[in-house]
Amino acid sequence: MGLESSRLQPEEIEEMRAISTFSEAQIKTLYRRFKHLDKDNTGSIAVDDMQGIPELAMNPLSRRIVAVFDADGRGEVSFRQFVAALSVFSRDAKREQKLSFAFKVYDVNNDGVISSSDLFIVLKQMVGSNLDDAQVQSLVERTILEADTIDNDGAISFGEFKRAMFNADLENALTIDI
Structure with missing residues (x-):
């Protein structure tokens, strides 16, 4: 190329x-x-x-x-x-593309769901040393409880992620000017 x-x-x-x-x-x-x-x-x-x-x-x-x-x-x-x-970061990218990208960032082991361990890893990266592991784990459990509303399997599917992100301003958060 x-x-x-x-x-x-x-x-x-x-x-x-x-x-x-x-x-x-x-x-x-x-x-x-x-x-x-x-x-x-x-x-x-x-x-x-x-x-x-x-x-x-x-x-x-x-x-x-x-x-x-x-x-x-x-x-x-x-x-x-x-x-x-x-x-994905273009102003012209569709919301679904931005959601898919964000979901992949959280799906650390790439198995199609955001598990408790996936979410712990990502949240720990986000908060650094501002929260201890027990506080991060508590946040993980609360997040999964709130988002796992479709199949109640203890993980967040893409459908559940989309539902949880319904009001998120992804268009601005995931947009950069090239």
Whole structure:
């Protein structure tokens, strides 16, 4: 995919437009940013290098966000994965896409539900040392009790997550300008 060269080919731009909500100009901007992050010029960014992106570095969930970007778990992110994942943060992304991304951030073991252990890991990352483990566990139990309303199985399904996030302002919380 054109990453060896300094420019994207027209067919590559069209492919990126097909998998994202970005315009051609935005894709070119993302490509320049990607090339800057791809320091060894391999056509991919190591997951650890993504932690250096300023917008991610200050987010306590940066490791989880990057893990969602690295959908295949190879420890690196291709330009295609980069564009597809960032598309979720576009103003033109649908609410369902934003919900799906947020759900994946919380579903640490990627089993399709947010279990008590998944939620504990994410909340612990969010609160750091501000709460002790017992306080975090209490918050986890309360959250699951409130959200697990469809099947009462002790975990939060995507449907339950959507219901719990009904009033959340994801459009602003999960939107960045490219």
